[in-house]
Amino acid sequence: NEPKKPDVKTAIPGPKTLALTEKLGKIQNTGAINFFVNYEKSIGNYIVDVDDNVLLDVFTQISSIPLGYNHPRFHDVMKNSQNLSHFINRPALGIFPSADWPDKLERALLSIAPKGLKHVTTMACGACSNEQAFKLMFTAYQRRKRGEPTEEEKESCVYNKEPGCPDLVILGFDGAFHGRSMGCLNVTHTKWIHKMDYPHMDWPCAAFPKLKYPLEENVEENKQEEARCLEDVRRKIDEYNARGKFVAGLIVEPIQGEGGDNSASADFFCQVQAICKEKGVFFHVDEVQTGGGSTGTIWQHEQWNLPHPPDVVTFSKKMLTGGFYATDELLPREAYRIFNTWMGDPTKVLLLEEMVKVIKDENLLSQVKVTGEYLRSNLNELQVNLDKLW
Amino acid sequence: NEPKKPDVKTAIPGPKTLALTEKLGKIQNTGAINFFVNYEKSIGNYIVDVDDNVLLDVFTQISSIPLGYNHPRFHDVMKNSQNLSHFINRPALGIFPSADWPDKLERALLSIAPKGLKHVTTMACGACSNEQAFKLMFTAYQRRKRGEPTEEEKESCVYNKEPGCPDLVILGFDGAFHGRSMGCLNVTHTKWIHKMDYPHMDWPCAAFPKLKYPLEENVEENKQEEARCLEDVRRKIDEYNARGKFVAGLIVEPIQGEGGDNSASADFFCQVQAICKEKGVFFHVDEVQTGGGSTGTIWQHEQWNLPHPPDVVTFSKKMLTGGFYATDELLPREAYRIFNTWMGDPTKVLLLEEMVKVIKDENLLSQVKVTGEYLRSNLNELQVNLDKLW
Ligand code: FES
Numbered sequence: 046n047e048p049k050k051p052d053v054k055t056a057i058p059g060p061k062t063l064a065l066t067e068k069l070g071k072i073q074n075t076g077a078i079n080f081f082v083n084y085e086k087s088i089g090n091y092i093v094d095v096d097d098n099v100l101l102d103v104f105t106q107i108s109s110i111p112l113g114y115n116h117p118r119f120h121d122v123m124k125n126s127q128n129l130s131h132f133i134n135r136p137a138l139g140i141f142p143s144a145d146w147p148d149k150l151e152r153a154l155l156s157i158a159p160k161g162l163k164h165v166t167t168m169a170c171g172a173c174s175n176e177q178a179f180k181l182m183f184t185a186y187q188r189r190k191r192g193e194p195t196e197e198e199k200e201s202c203v204y205n206k207e208p209g210c211p212d213l214v215i216l217g218f219d220g221a222f223h224g225r226s227m228g229c230l231n232v233t234h235t236k237w238i239h240k241m242d243y244p245h246m247d248w249p250c251a252a253f254p255k256l257k258y259p260l261e262e263n264v265e266e267n268k269q270e271e272a273r274c275l276e277d278v279r280r281k282i283d284e285y286n287a288r289g290k291f292v293a294g295l296i297v298e299p300i301q302g303e304g305g306d307n308s309a310s311a312d313f314f315c316q317v318q319a320i321c322k323e324k325g326v327f328f329h330v331d332e333v334q335t336g337g338g339s340t341g342t343i344w345q346h347e348q349w350n351l352p353h354p355p356d357v358v359t360f361s362k363k364m365l366t367g368g369f370y371a372t373d374e375l376l377p378r379e380a381y382r383i384f385n386t387w388m389g390d391p392t393k394v395l396l397l398e399e400m401v402k403v404i405k406d407e408n409l410l411s412q413v414k415v416t417g418e419y420l421r422s423n424l425n426e427l428q429v430n431l432d433k434l435w
Numbered sequence: 436n437e438p439k440k441p442d443v444k445t446a447i448p449g450p451k452t453l454a455l456t457e458k459l460g461k462i463q464n465t466g467a468i469n470f471f472v473n474y475e476k477s478i479g480n481y482i483v484d485v486d487d488n489v490l491l492d493v494f495t496q497i498s499s500i501p502l503g504y505n506h507p508r509f510h511d512v513m514k515n516s517q518n519l520s521h522f523i524n525r526p527a528l529g530i531f532p533s534a535d536w537p538d539k540l541e542r543a544l545l546s547i548a549p550k551g552l553k554h555v556t557t558m559a560c561g562a563c564s565n566e567q568a569f570k571l572m573f574t575a576y577q578r579r580k581r582g583e584p585t586e587e588e589k590e591s592c593v594y595n596k597e598p599g600c601p602d603l604v605i606l607g608f609d610g611a612f613h614g615r616s617m618g619c620l621n622v623t624h625t626k627w628i629h630k631m632d633y634p635h636m637d638w639p640c641a642a643f644p645k646l647k648y649p650l651e652e653n654v655e656e657n658k659q660e661e662a663r664c665l666e667d668v669r670r671k672i673d674e675y676n677a678r679g680k681f682v683a684g685l686i687v688e689p690i691q692g693e694g695g696d697n698s699a700s701a702d703f704f705c706q707v708q709a710i711c712k713e714k715g716v717f718f719h720v721d722e723v724q725t726g727g728g729s730t731g732t733i734w735q736h737e738q739w740n741l742p743h744p745p746d747v748v749t750f751s752k753k754m755l756t757g758g759f760y761a762t763d764e765l766l767p768r769e770a771y772r773i774f775n776t777w778m779g780d781p782t783k784v785l786l787l788e789e790m791v792k793v794i795k796d797e798n799l800l801s802q803v804k805v806t807g808e809y810l811r812s813n814l815n816e817l818q819v820n821l822d823k824l825w
Contacts, residue, residue: 194627
């Protein structure tokens with residue numbers, strides 16, 4: 046009785062969802078509820094709601110389900126009694142990891158590490174991964190400048206004061222979304238709903254390319270558009286540096302998600318990295334939404350052929366665990382510097398380990414490439430035909 | 436073969452921990468590693484390391500293990516096949532919760548809600564719980580001031596500008612620790628290791644009482660000390676308000692943890708709340724470390740007998756899930772306002788539901804009170820005898 050095709054039986058939201066929404070509405074804001082889900086019945090790409098409607102799910106929990114619902118190999122992980130103690134004894138991973146932790150990191154995360162990056166640290170979500178990455182960049186920036194910290198820096202920072210808390214900034218892009226904690230919000234530039242009423246820092250925001258489609262017909266125009274944005278990146282860095290608000294890092298999504306599904310060329314990103322190198326700015330690629338295989342490579346930025354690895358790559362969502370890969374230079378030098386209670390959750394890494402195997406065993410990256418190309422070329426055709434229609 | 440008493444067989448860290456630390460050191464900073472743990476063998480209050488040393492664990496994963504290791508009732512939760520699909524299909528809870536979600540919130544979280552609070556929203560850790568709570572307070576503060584937002588506010592905030600991003604602040608205390616994301620760091624005042632090199636906002640920091648012990652012998656002095664701190668709270672609010680950096684909220688831990696295990700009297704906290712009410716400042720109690728029962732009540736602040744509930748109470752650690760309770764006034768009015776991909780993790784709430792039952796079934800709160808009183812009075816005696824010794 047597995048659902049094999051979409052089957053809509055009620056209005057959506059259906060009567061059961063409506064009743065449950067009312068119930069939940071007494072407890073919390075329910076404005077974002079689409080429907081309540083029967084997760085036991087959902088399977089693969091089909092999500093089944095509590096009113097028994099079966100829908101083709103292309104949204105997959107805000108792009109956070111890597112292998113579809115109820116993948117049998119994930120069931121196997123849960124049935125393995127060796128894994129049980131991980132689920133009921135959540136460790137403080139930074140202090141008391143289990144014996145199998147280094148191997149798990151190796152198999153789940155280093156086996157798919159972006160080229161050139163061999164350090165990885167887990168976190169629990171995309172926001173804390175980005176927040177910690179900012180901190181890595183701030184510290185590495187200061188370290189380059191001054192070497193060992195002074196006593197004055199150590200004392201002043203406890204009360205939010207200079208020189209211990211320097212006026213450093215991270216450069217983001219217009220249309221970018223990097224999370225909803227206060228550090229991440231400084232470089233998030235999407236909708237008021239994410240930002241209004243909250244104090245923000247004066248961090249720079251550069252233009253992100255708005256390409257024209259079809260790409261083949263707008264080559265020159267798109268080149269100019271990207272050049273304009275690169276010029277803006279350069280200008281923003283110079284402007285802020287000149288004002289003593291030094292740009293320590295630049296963060297960019299390979300494909301803007303929340304900001305409107307905006308892409309740029311591989312060359313654009315290579316140029317951004319080159320500007321960063323020139324200006325002493327660390328280059329942070331936020332693969333929270335793009336990482337995990339849905340672009341045909343585990344990391345979208347692998348498709349850019351960068352001459353050097355990014356300084357830091359963050360991930361979460363379909364990777365099941367949050368975290369970051371970083372270069373030697375960015376790795377924290379002191380204990381407890383990049384730290385929190387849990388430092389991620391080993392149960393998510395257990396599932397990730399299996400996911401990585403499934404991707405390999407079932408050759409899913411090639412499948413993504415073939416299916417993606419099919420979808421894209423047919424969308425192109427639809428677009429052309431639609432143009433004729435109008 | 437369950438460990439029944441401490442049993443130390445090797446130096447700590449032992450040889451197996453040393454070998455694993457070296458291995459992990461190639462992947463990440465290991466400066467905080469104490470030892471690697473055998474979680475299958477650990478039981479109750481006894482933690483067993485990979486070198487087979489058995490230790491009495493009074494640190495319990497930075498105070499995040501509520502019922503000791505491998506509690507049989509947690510094993511039962513995992514064996515219940517009805518729970519399985521929660522573990523392998525992590526939902527975006529704000530959009531697509533499962534049918535049992537409202538009941539789970541009811542049983543796990545509302546059944547133990549602080550008096551007067553009936554709204555609860557889950558988050559994934561203490562830091563995001565606090566960050567979201569700040570945002571609730573900022574919005575409620577602005578709402579009181581202006582009612583509906585203007586178009587100018589909606590547009591300006593996207594680029595971090597006023598009036599959409601007003602210059603609001605949260606008042607914290609000296610010695611406070613509230614997390615390591617950038618919002619939380621603004622009100623964290625502990626050690627340089629948490630803060631140095633990171634830009635911070637100019638948010639106020641008030642003195643927290645440093646009481647003298649034994650309390651019975653220092654009544655007058657401690658009263659004065661608390662009065663001094665209350666005066667400082669009042670002064671900091673007035674000072675910042677006068678500078679146009681309006682104090683929207685005040686955050687306080689019931690017992691400072693990271694800052695040195697500092698307590699204050701119930702009266703102190705009642706007075707702090709009274710000052711907040713007088714000044715139109717929201718009162719945020721951070722129970723991330725104190726919540727969950729280890730003080731003899733589920734929430735430490737229940738012992739203050741506040742005349743009004745706090746405006747927001749955050750939790751995590753021993754509560755297994757992060758989240759916040761909030762008053763009607765603080766509840767977000769718009770969809771997607773307080774939101775992120777996962778909005779917590781239902782598998783943690785499954786375990787919490789069971790934990791709440793165990794606390795009740797086994798009468799654990801009384802046990803904490805009796806054991807806590809025993810420990811405290813004997814520590815007092817030790818202190819007196821030690822004084823004589825010197
Ligand atoms: S900030 Fe990432 S889990 Fe809380």
